[in-house]
Amino acid sequence: MAVEIYLRNTKTRSVDVFTPIDPENVRMYVCGPTVYDRAHLGNARPVVVFDVLYRLLRHVYGADHVTYVRNFTDVDDKIIARAEQSGREIAQITGETTQWFLDDMGALGALEPNQMPRATDYIPQMVAMIERLVETGHAYPDGAGHVLFAVKSYGDYGALSGRSVDDMIAGARVEVADNKRDPMDFVLWKPSNADQPGWESSWGRGRPGWHIECSAMADDLLGDHFDIHGGGNDLMFPHHENEIAQSCCAHPGSGFANFWVHNEMLQVEGKKMSKSLGNFFTVRDLLDQGIPGEVVRFVFLSTHYRKPMDWTADKAREAEAHLRKWRKMVDGVTAGAPSHAVVAAIADDLNTAGAIAELHKLAAAGDVETLLGSAQMLGLLDPAMGDWAKGADVDLSAYADALSAAREAAMATKDFAEVDRLKTALTEAGVEVRMSKAGVDLSPKPEFDAAKLDGLL
Template sequence: MSLTIYSTLSGKKEVFEPREPGKIGLYVCGITVYDYCHIGHARVLVAFDVMSRFLRSQQWNVNYVRNITDIDDKIIDRAADNGERYTDLTSRYIEFMHEDERALGILPPDTEPRATAHIDDIIAMIETLIEKGYAYSASNGDVYYRVSRFADYGKLTNKDPEQLLAGARVEVDSAKEDPRDFALWKFAAEADVGWISPFGRGRPGWHIECSAMSKACLGAHFDIHGGGPDLPFPHHENEIAQSEAANGCQYANYWMHAGAVRLDGEKMSKSLGNFFTIRDVLKQYHAEVVRYLLISSHYRSPINYSEENLVEAKAGLDRLYNALRGYESVAATSLEELAGNEFYKKFVAAMNDDFNTRVALAVMFDLVRALNSAKGKQEAEPLVAELKAMGQLLGLFGSAPDDFLQSAGESDLAAETVEALIAERAQAKRDKNFARADEVRDQLLAAGILLEDSAEGTKWRRDA
């Protein structure tokens, strides 16, 4: 089955056609590093992590580039508020970002360019835009992009420039030729953060950074550009205008945007002050539960962040892990061996259909039902191996089943306490003190501990 992708540019699903056979150049707008990453960031990071994992499993040669914005007004302002150098601030939050990514099982991109390492590329692109008449130096020392010069401005969001102006949050600035024009280079005094350029001392605007970094890493024209739900306008419209004007060719063939994370129906964002950082959430929930929540919906669909949905995600992941219990020694089937398997073919079909993880997970639950009906280990083990292989493509099953099912939150009974109570219950049963055995079971149940007795002994897990 061919890979189909929904492109924001066309507003429909398209059969993916690579620029080079078997190869995919993927650029994703990354984090502006001045604070901890929140769950909205995690949505984007996990979505494109799943995509790159799957594409590679299907023998695509993926060059995944995800940038870091390490120079920006917010960064400079936060560093000034803290009384520290901006480089110290960004270094600290880059490490925090990497810690969060590792916790969520997000693999690093192939290349992670930083804006400050590409100042020469940024200056060169601005020079080209000035030479071609698409940019101009203003009286205030800034350099602006001349929006009226680019005939296709607004094609990504399918609105004309006049409509886009209403949502642009354009500041009144008499130095601009047109209120819609945006900064490519911002003047910086000697005491401020800045670099020397042919158009004066300053620093780059946000939009030009990605145009320069993507070109440096993937070339002027590449396959897929991705990002979060808040980026189509103005950031990605401006990237297109800059890049296509400077380079004289199409910028990216496909544009992909992850859906928003909402809290009580409102978009979650730092500007609204209603966001949860990844590390705060991970204090209460296992990282795989958070990852599962983020892939349980299609990547383009909005997700409502709530305790109820996290509990539901925990329950779903419990079912998958519970099916693997007792099969810890069974290895995941190699993808070559899976090629003809019916469950795997359905899984691949779902993922080839614009990375539909919701349907892919449904296939995995169909497989669990078949596994639960299997007669004996000989019939069950191939199904377990297939389930593990699918889970790994989604970045799941990073823990042993018991480790996951028995993992504790801050307020839960410690595993050692649970084990001691189970041992006490077993001794009470041997002593025929069934009243005490029942008391212990009820005590554990009240603490959210479910017991499963069998001939091999008692297994336990925490209730979702």
């Protein structure tokens, strides 16, 4: 049965049928990280969102007919500042943080893209594109080592975000500088001093601005006209507007990307994630706290990508319980084909919450082969991610009953020594202990050691 994919296209402001330029060569570019530190939880959301889209495209068109590109920005002022603060070489920092990113996203079940270009490997392509823009009057050197894009030379500037240039000047992140002909003009090339990374060009030794790298790498790896460009909606302006302007001016009539897909931002316990609020987490923080990457992924997928995603501890606990139950059900099972209902939900503008609802139906019906195949379509229940749930079939009910009885007795006597003894022993054996008005819930962690419970009861 043919699958028709629908995606919300920021470019048209509507949910449109996705028709690839070439079904034999479906192409997607997603903006990747600037590698100077650990990826925070918000950085992971687009990775998971576009991983699901990648899986869907591979399912519909075939794995050999989809090319997914996600870049690494490894030349940036933040990276330079981090090197100056730490006294480390830039290459050491970017190499280490790039691997951190890949490891952490892999823990969330994200497939690696077909191409993961690093900006520093594409400087010649960036210089060539800038030269083309200068030659055609869309960019200008300031005589002091900078080259700037002339925004007013591109009549459709602002079409993606739907804002006028005047509105953007009033409320956007605009660098006001004496070398700009217009306040909205943005830097394509900037000079580098002797202590900063730099490359030779006709405007002097320097380095690229932020926006030009994605245009140059997309052009080199996917061509000047491809299918999908994705990223968080915080990139819509100025980054994506600037990409469109410089790419379309460098390749008149190309169209650049047909579909623009943007995910909403992430919150933590109902509030914007920020260090000042004390609710800032990296992906590694959660993994080190013992929260499995598969659980993080499940929580992400439980909310539609175009809605703000609220990370809460309760959602993580619920996700873990569902995954433990499902992993126990599919143990030893060979995956069947994903259900039409699950595929249809994902194809309906990546309705992953709807797809998970279908997984619950399959679990309730006992269709474990289809449950497994359908979950794996979402990147869940993959055998490679299952070590955390290895104790899912452990029967801890006797310990839960004992702890419940001890707590009930302690409420009357006010002597909690037995409660504390049981909790301490369970925790040291690798059991997560949750106590609430509803009762006692015990879950084995990956490090669970049954031998440490010998003689406890």
